[in-house]
Amino acid sequence: MNLFAAPYRGLKEGYEKRYTQAKKLFIVDLILLGIIGFLIGLDIYLVMSRPGDTFFGRMFGPETKNEIVAGEQEATSEVAASDVLVKIKINGQEEIHLTPGESLEYAVSFKNNGEKSVYDVALKINLEGALLDFGKIAVGNGAARDRSVVWTKDQVPQFAELLPGANGELKFKIETAKIADPALALKFGGILKSWPEVSYKKQSNFGTSVHWTGKARENKFNSDLAVRAVARYYTSEGDQLGRGPLPPAVGKETKYWVFLSLENNLNDLSNVSVSALLPPNVFWTENVSVSLGELTYNPSRRAVTWKIGEVGRYTGEDWPTEGAAFELALTPNFEQQGKEATLLEQIKAFGDDKFTSQFIERFLPNLTTNLVYDSLAKDKSKVVAR
Incomplete structure (x- = not known):
């Protein structure tokens, strides 16, 4: 009996060792299959909500570039239009010649032109000009930043979730000097530039922010004679x-x-x-x-x-x-x-x-x-x- 017991124990131990290893590999395979299934499901969800912004699309798809034109967005076959449209008027006009010393009242209109809600919207209007007096700016419910005015959901609750078709208008006012500082005149000349930046998310608690910077709208100042x-x-x-x-x-x-x-x-x-x-x-x-x-x-x-x-x-x-x-x-x-x-x-x-x-x-x-x-x-x- 002892002659057969030793070989039997060796075979048994080898079998148990291989069985344990196979069991571990099987568990690992199940985990990997679960991860793959999760990624496939996630990709299907993204395809339904944001075509072209999928896991595989980001990994292997072509890079796209987005741009807002000041006043309103333009789209071409290569440029995706923003869901949030922005228009700027100064003193009630889209085109205007400005006089040194006059007050400038900005009206910034926005609209969700997409078919779905967007979230955590932030809107910024940048300003640049030799005659702008940033010490005399009234931003209403906005927040004054370095040569700009900003609105987020903290100032505009509607920006937490901007529903499809939702729109509104934001206003601020800034004074201009009668005579330009010579150094600023050399830098900016007789041009007033105003351009928007918009950022938002397409899911409330998921995904990175979409961001557009608009081309500057330019208005001419009459000289400060x-x-x-x-x-x-x-x-x-x-x-x-x-x-x-x-x-x-x-x-x-x-x-x-x-x-x-x-x-x-x-x-x-x-x-x-x-x-x-x-x-x-x-x-x-x-x-x-x-x-x-x-x-x-x-x-x-x-x-x-x-x-x-x-x-x-x-x-x-x-x-x-x-x-x-x-x-x-x-x-x-x-x-x-x-x-x-x-x-x-x-x-x-x-x-x-x-x-x-x-x-x-x-x-x-x-x-x-x-x-x-x-x-x-x-x-x-x-x-x-x-």
Whole structure:
């Protein structure tokens, strides 16, 4: 019996060892089959919900590129259209020429143009321009970020799940400066750029975000042409320019000097002039100094005209501080006693903007005997008796 027991035990142990190994491999096979079944089921689900965005499609399919055109999306055979359409209007218009110093009210409309809900929508409007004042922006229910305004489901609950056909409008307002910072003018020129970014998910708790960046919508700013008119009796160094009593006296002549200068940063201009009228008791003395352009006086109209012509945008070199200067003689009457007398009125600068093809005008308040830039003439502005 012992002769047969040993071989039998060896055969039995070998069989049990092979059986145990086969059992382990069978369990591993079952696990692998389960994983494959799960992946196949997942792929079928993705095919039904997002064609082309399947496991095998992502692994082996061609790469696609998506893009939103500012205002609304465009689709070609190679570009998939976004489910969320975006349109931008500024001051109620899609095309507009902008004037420095005006308020810009943005209306941003959105719509789910797809057949299914989208989730966790985020909408961002980026802004770029030399005249934008980001210190004076009212974003409504949005959130101000670095040169942009953003809305998420935290600000717009509708964005948690944007149903098919659901739409709405978001608004914000930003002020613009009257004169551009020269460095920003060099960087951005006379263009305002506004472009959207949109991101969302096609499943509420699954998948990566879909993201589109729109092409910038561009609007043109009219140039920030500005004229400065300053009346003086003394120079900034304290030298006397004027003649006659100060403060001015009834029936006596006091002479002042008026200095005109221009500032223009954004666009090239043509046919630029500055004009003004002399009040009845102010007279032209014919003493002038012109470093830029041509200065004339029309006695029948009592009109002063400074013709400059071409004025270029800022290129890094400053314009002359004073482009034209002239002397005026004031003889106050009794009705002006105790008041500040007007030296120059209806002052305006005008010209043609070559970039926007618009005629532009800038108006200044009347120039009076209140010499705000002349510290030595302080408190000597009101007409006194003889």
